[in-house]
Amino acid sequence: MVPNLDNIKKIFKKEFMTVLTDEETKLIMVGAIFLYGLFYLIPFHNQETRNLPIGVIDNDNSTLSREFTRDLNAHRNVNVVEYLYNIDDAKEEFYKNNIKGFILIPKDFEKDVKRGNPSNIAAYTDSSFLIIYKQIASAVGETANYFSNALEIGTLLKKGVNKDKALSIVAPIDFIQNPLYNPIGSYQNYIYPMILIIVLQQTMLIGIGMINGLQNEMMKGTKINEGGKIVYKKIDTISEYSKNSVEIVLGKACAYALLYFIYALMYFLLFPTFGVYDMSYNIIPMLMLLIPYLFACAFVGIGLTYFCPRREDVLILMIPTSVPFIFLPGFVWAKEAIPPLLHFISEFVPFEPAADGLVKVNQMGATFSQVLPDFWILIGLCIIYFLFANFTITKINNQKN
């Protein structure tokens, strides 16, 4: 049977109004969109981890060792907060969480260095939290390198070597690092865009699950408190306008996708315009990914009512999945390190190809041809989940008959 466009329009309008009038759904599909968008700005606002507290055990106590400590303290990653006498003291401070690591400058540090003998500074760092480890290790490494080079250049200059020659002896190559797409290594630019993409999926699935779950409950008959008055509600069909599952699915999905399209524009165009995070404004490829993404989410949301038959079920199911989902698109953990079977399974979650494609397009300035595989996966998901949504709606509509 060919779907009737008029029926689809009526179902679309009704569904759109339901989202905006049902208190609980409004909380998720309208309120949460803004709340999550704002709240997730908070943790990464400072963008970088700086001034981590560290301790110093200076067994040399010489001019050179004090100079080294001063240079280390000047590094933006760390802050020397404790001067300690021995390793036991340092460990105690570390256990009390007063310092995140410490360095030990050996005895005769100055004597050795001035004689041209190598001297090693021991850096004790806590690596359970890798971000903290990385910051401290790079501060100590860079300071030692800088200090070492400065000393050697000084010696060469004293010997009458000219400055350029001295520099080429100490650092024979010029290693130029160019961090791409996120030059300052901002956490806001790294995590936040991915969070926005997952918020779209999760809130849409929960909202749809709430609407359809309630309709499913009412098909069976349920008591509802309407302003203090208890009424028994029972409906015969999921939509008053049509019994055709294709019309119902299309009408509902268009309503959800349109609403979320507006949110997506707000997230991906408006937020970056106000400087919330960096964006490459690659609009056409973005839209080419966004539209199938939103429809895939809408279809899977309708389909999920099969497994989550009551209004609250989908919320309990979806909220805990966000964390495993966010690890899978390969931005937190490299794709090459994710087991291939798990990677394959994850491609069935619309967020995964969408995050892969949208982050590349929005943050890295990729062209449409560079994200073509993600586009085709999303189109494939739209087809699969459209069939799944039809199956669920048919099942709900037929259950009382």
Add this chain to the structure above:
Amino acid sequence: MNYFVNVIKRELLKIKRNKFILFSLFVAPVLLSLCVVWTFSEGILTKLPIAVLDNDNSDVTRAIIRAVDATPSVNVKYRIENVYEGQDLIKSGKAYALIIFPHNFKKDLDRSKRPQISYYYNNQMIIVGGSLTKDIQAAIATTIKGIDAQIRMKQGLARDAAISQVSLIGVDERVKSNPYLNYSYFLTYASFAHIYQIFVTLLAIWALGIEFREGTTKQWLECANNSVLTAVFGKLFVYGTILLILMFLSFFSYTILYGAPFRGNFLYCLFSSVVYLFSYQMMGLCFVAVLSNMRFALSCGAFYTSLGFSMAGMTFPATAMPAFGRFYSSLLPVRPYVNLIIDQMMKGFAPKYDLNYLFWILCIGLFGASFIPLLHKHLQDEKLWYQI
């Protein structure tokens, strides 16, 4: 005691009748924990593909490329002809970095002209980019130092003196608690804590709130001989015990199967986990007591817990957050709990150093528990029944 058992029996029957809750309580937490473990099963990032543009193609550049390729985390997968090819590989996600050697690299090195090596890396993936950069830089530095020492020896310096001059001050890294720099341990432990906090809170809200939704609050109280404490704790005991067992199974199977470190005090970890789950159940109770509407309480509980992973400093340290972020994260037991578990599991701290964390978790729980009288009051009010 009999009434406590009555409430437990009644709850078990309720769970048995509801397939979805049965799944959410017994299967979903295990599945999600397995998914996290599976994601990080490789442990350390290895063989990450990068591209190289070698315009010099000399023995020196080839030696550097070989050294970079020999680094466990790197795989020099693409030898490219021009920069655009490299750009395309990075943008499409096929390569994480690009190293460019200029023409006459070797000649310039021999003439002490400090030739440039340009290194481009995808910093949109901070963790991957960061670990790659560190390894590539070290590999290049080591190779260059070797070449440099050879040059100095040619200039007549003794071997030891030649080597020492290229590294006057070294850094001897003594990495505590995670010597192999395996970031997956931290992420896995933190994810377990996060996943279980969500389940324990939402299931507590469901369990308490469903009595309002189905208009059975009085029946529930009667079953507990009208004692709200027996009614609440009998009910929550079921969910808390099951989730505690599953959470511990997740932690321990991970340490046994993947060799993840466990250096702490078992009983202390167990006790802290009991307090942790209890605190979240009490926060769930707080939402139900205030709102007396299961769906609304579930939405609020979902918001409260879902922010946990980021707010508790698992992706970005909580201490580096702005004041409001630090304040919000202090309301979440997951922040002190993850600190405590990492201290115990990975660092092997004595329990006395983590008592402040335990006290912190307990305080949040007691705050939630202070809403029991309000819940009791609302349980008697039939006007609050059947809200959707």
